[in-house]
Structures are given as C-alpha cells and as structure tokens.
Amino acid sequence: MAPDPIISTKHRRRAATAAALAASVEWYDYFVFGIAAALVFGKTFFPAGNPAAGVLASFATFAVGFLARPLGGIIAGNLGDKRGRKPVLVLAIAVMGVATTAIGLLPTYASIGIAAPLILVLLRLVQGVAVGAQWGGAMLLATEYAPEGKRGLYGSLVQLGVPIGVVLANTVFLVASKVAPAADFLTWAWRVPFLVGVLVLALAWYIHRHVEETPEFRRAAAAATTRKSSPLREILRNHLGTVLLAGGSFTVNTATFYILITGTLDYTTRELGMDRTTVLTATLLISCTQLAIIPLAAGLSDKIGRIKIYTFGAVGLLIWAVPMFLLIDAASLPLLVVGSFVASVFLSIMYGPQAALFAELFTPEMRYTGASLGYQLSAVVGGGLAPFIMVLLLESTGTSMSVSVYIIVLAVVALVSISMLAKRARVRPAASVAD
Numbered sequence: 001m002a003p004d005p006i007i008s009t010k011h012r013r014r015a016a017t018a019a020a021l022a023a024s025v026e027w028y029d030y031f032v033f034g035i036a037a038a039l040v041f042g043k044t045f046f047p048a049g050n051p052a053a054g055v056l057a058s059f060a061t062f063a064v065g066f067l068a069r070p071l072g073g074i075i076a077g078n079l080g081d082k083r084g085r086k087p088v089l090v091l092a093i094a095v096m097g098v099a100t101t102a103i104g105l106l107p108t109y110a111s112i113g114i115a116a117p118l119i120l121v122l123l124r125l126v127q128g129v130a131v132g133a134q135w136g137g138a139m140l141l142a143t144e145y146a147p148e149g150k151r152g153l154y155g156s157l158v159q160l161g162v163p164i165g166v167v168l169a170n171t172v173f174l175v176a177s178k179v180a181p182a183a184d185f186l187t188w189a190w191r192v193p194f195l196v197g198v199l200v201l202a203l204a205w206y207i208h209r210h211v212e213e214t215p216e217f218r219r220a221a222a223a224a225t226t227r228k229s230s231p232l233r234e235i236l237r238n239h240l241g242t243v244l245l246a247g248g249s250f251t252v253n254t255a256t257f258y259i260l261i262t263g264t265l266d267y268t269t270r271e272l273g274m275d276r277t278t279v280l281t282a283t284l285l286i287s288c289t290q291l292a293i294i295p296l297a298a299g300l301s302d303k304i305g306r307i308k309i310y311t312f313g314a315v316g317l318l319i320w321a322v323p324m325f326l327l328i329d330a331a332s333l334p335l336l337v338v339g340s341f342v343a344s345v346f347l348s349i350m351y352g353p354q355a356a357l358f359a360e361l362f363t364p365e366m367r368y369t370g371a372s373l374g375y376q377l378s379a380v381v382g383g384g385l386a387p388f389i390m391v392l393l394l395e396s397t398g399t400s401m402s403v404s405v406y407i408i409v410l411a412v413v414a415l416v417s418i419s420m421l422a423k424r425a426r427v428r429p430a431a432s433v434a435d
Contacts, residue, residue, distance in 0.1 A: 011145070012145045016157050019157060019158050020138075026131055026135075027131070027166070029096050029097065029100040032193040033062060035169055035261075038266040038269075039265070040185075045117045063387075064125055065125065069131060071128075072130060072133040072372075073376040076372060077369030078230065080136060081365060081366055087208075088137050088368075089138055090208045093204040103124075137368070139371065140359065142154045151359070152302040153299045155298060155354075159298070160295065163287040164291070166284070166287040174281065174284070175192075176189040217364060242424070246371075247374045249414050250375065251381045251410050252410035252414040253314075253347055255386040256343060258384075259403065260343060264279075265280070267390070268328065289344065289345070293345055299352075307422045313350030313351075314350060317343065317407060318411035318415070322404045324343050390406075
C-alpha cells in the first residue's frame with residue numbers, strides 16, 4: 001500500500017526522527033547491560049572462585065533478556081496492530097527507562113546476598129520485554145510514514161539506533177573508567193551508565209505529545225472496524241512459516257553482532273590480556289562506521305531490491321567467520337580492528353534493509369505482530385545465547401575456530417531462509433495468502 005500523499009514532509013521527518021531517537025535510547029539502555037555483563041556483573045553479582053564461571057553466570061543473565069523479547073513482541077504486536085504503533089512505543093520506552101535506572105540503583109551480592117542476582121535477572125527480563133516491544137513500534141513509525149520508494153531508507157534510520165546505542169554505551173563506560181579511580185569502577189562508577197537511562201522518559205513524553213499515529217495504521221483501522229480476529233491468532237494460523245523464515249534469515253546477524261560487542265570484549269580482556277579501555281575504544285570507532293554503511297545499504301535496497309543486499313551481507317559473514325578470529329587471536333589492536341571492522345560492514349549491509357524487508361512480509365493489520373516476532377526470534381536464538389555459547393565453546397574446545405564454525409552454521413541457515421523467502425515473494429505478494 002502506498003504511503004498517504006497528503007502527509008507533509010514535516011510530519012514524515014518528525015516521525016522518522018522520533019523513531020530513530022527511540023531506537024537509539026532503547027538500545028543504549030539494552031547495551032550497557034551487555035558491557036556490564038562482560039566487565040562488572042561476574043564480579044559484583046555472581047562471585048565465584050573460577051572467573052569463567054562468573055562470566056558464564058553473567059552472560060546467562062544477559063541472555064535472559066533475549067528470552068523475554070518474544071514476549072514483548074507478542075504483547076506489543078497484538079496491541080500495536082489493534083490500538084496503534086505510537087502508544088505502544090511510548091510505553092516500551094518508559095518501561096525500559098525505569099528498568100535501566102533500577103539496575104543502576106541495585107545493591108550488589110556483597111550487600112544483600114542472593115537477592116541481588118535474582119532482582120538483576122528480574123530487571124533484565126523487564127528490559128527484554130521493553131526492547132521486544134520497542135523495535136516493531138519504532139520500525140513501523142518510520143516505514144509507514146516513508147515516502148513512496150524510500151521505505152528502506154526510512155527504516156534504516158531505526159536500524160541506526162543499534163550502532164548509536166553501542167557508541168553511547170561504550171562512550172559512557174569509557175568516561176566512567178577514566179574519571180573514576182580503578183578501585184572505584186566496580187563499586188560505583190559502573191552505575192553511572194545505567195542511571196542515565198532515566199532521561200529516556202523525556203523522549204517518551206515528547207513522542208506522546210508531538211507525534212501522530214501512522215497513516216497506514218489509521219487506514220487499516222478504519223477498514224477493519226468489523227474484523228474480529230486477533231493479529232497474533234492470524235499470524236500463528238496462517239503466516240507462522242514466514243515468521244520462522246524471517247527469524248532464520250537474521251539469526252547470524254544478531255549472533256555475530258553480540259559476539260563482537262560482548263563476547264569478544266570478554267575474550268580479549270580475560271583470555272588474551274588486552275586492555276579493557278583499548279578494546280572498548282575500538283568497538284566504539286567500528287560502530288561509528290556503521291552509521292554510514294547502514295543507510296547506504298538500505299538506500300541501495302530501495303533501488304535494486306532488499307533480497308540482493310540482504311543475501312550479500314549473509315554471504316560475507318559466512319566467508320569472514322574464520323579470518324575474523326584468526327586476526328582477533330593475534331591479540332594485536334590493529335588486527336582486532338580489521339577483523340571486527342570487516343565483520344561490521346557485512347552486519348551493516350544486512351541490517352540496513354532488514355526493517356523494510358520484514359515490514360513488507362506482512363500486511364498492515366498484522367505487521368507489528370509478524371515483524372516483531374520474526375525479529376525477536378532471531379534475537380533469542382542468535383543474540384541472547386551467542387556470548388554464552390562463545391564462552392562454552394572456548395572453554396570446551398580451547399580454540400576460537402569453534403566460534404567461527406558456529407557463525408558459519410548460522411550463515412548457512414540464513415541463506416536457506418532467505419532463498420525460501422525470495423521464492424515465496426516471486427509466487428505471491430507478501431502476506432496475501434496463508435503460509
């Protein structure tokens with residue numbers, strides 16, 4: 001369905017900017033937990049005689065947030081397809097801000113014992129629900145306001161929230177590391193990045209007051225006044241195959257991304273003896289390059305097709321999986337940067353068109369639910385478990401090549417899923433008939 005031509009450029013830009021900001025602050029809140037899981041939580045919330053055991057427990061808590069993301073996608077998708085994209089997005093931002101701030105105020109294991117990790121897990125679950133609800137709302141706020149022929153580019157503005165969130169999270173942790181004495185980092189300085197999360201409540205208020213509901217949802221709602229079926233029930237009955245293929249196509253991206261920003265941070269500092277600040281700085285600089293590549297890939301997908309760009313990125317990850325860890329294992333900063341940078345290029349090439357691709361798989365009446373479920377399933381299988389699996393593979397095999405094999409297997413799954421999605425697209429319009 002073509003975007004409403006009477007929507008002004010001002011309203012389009014306001015909606016796209018709000019969606020990009022929502023994604024950025026939401027992912028910032030989510031990523032500070034990942035950095036803290038690699039550097040802090042294993043020592044402060046999960047003390048153990050074996051450092052690897054503490055890190056595994058910390059990464060398991062990190063993974064819990066991913067397990068909650070499909071629940072957030074289901075709840076928000078059903079509400080978002082019935083009540084609107086904007087109110088659900090506002091609620092998701094507010095919930096994330098409260099949960100992140102609460103983590104920054106949480107006493108450690110030394111203060112309240114076993115209650116500390118239990119509450120940390122609970123708050124991580126809340127974060128997972130919030131980010132699972134946020135992505136679909138922000139993505140649809142941007143893509144459903146997009147001018148004709150620019151859905152990929154507008155969707156990429158939401159995708160930019162990931163590298164922006166990484167840059168912000170790493171920057172705040174770097175500042176905290178530099179300003180606070182080393183002895184204070186584990187006592188109070190790590191809390192500062194979480195306490196900043198309270199500022200996102202201002203953004204939730206702004207979107208609530210100044211951004212209108214998307215034109216596509218308003219038209220779909222007006223045309224569906226007599227429709228009784230639940231969007232979730234419709235997806236599960238008739239379009240579950242598309243959801244699973246969408247998730248399978250993106251799992252390699254989420255897994256490789258979290259291996260780079262979280263698993264590698266632990267691996268290089270704990271196993272290879274590299275400096276924490278140096279590795280954080282390298283991650284920050286590499287994430288900055290994604291700010292240029294993501295919109296370029298998305299804009300190109302508007303011209304030559306989403307599937308072609310998406311496939312190219314997946315093939316790149318498959319080929320680069322082994323060279324990447326050969327370079328990282330050298331424990332050299334320049335080689336670490338090269339290995340991570342090339343991988344981030346392929347990640348960005350996939351990530352740029354992904355929002356528009358997933359939106360186009362489903363009709364407006366079920367789009368929030370379907371797109372969110374596909375994305376969040378990939379996050380559970382790929383992102384949430386990847387750092388945990390990486391530590392297990394390294395501990396059990398003693399070689400990083402086992403992690404490369406893990407990435408290669410996921411890349412093959414992605415290419416098969418993309419091929420099947422492409423065949424379905426050639427046979428029929430997106431979401432026009434049951435799977």
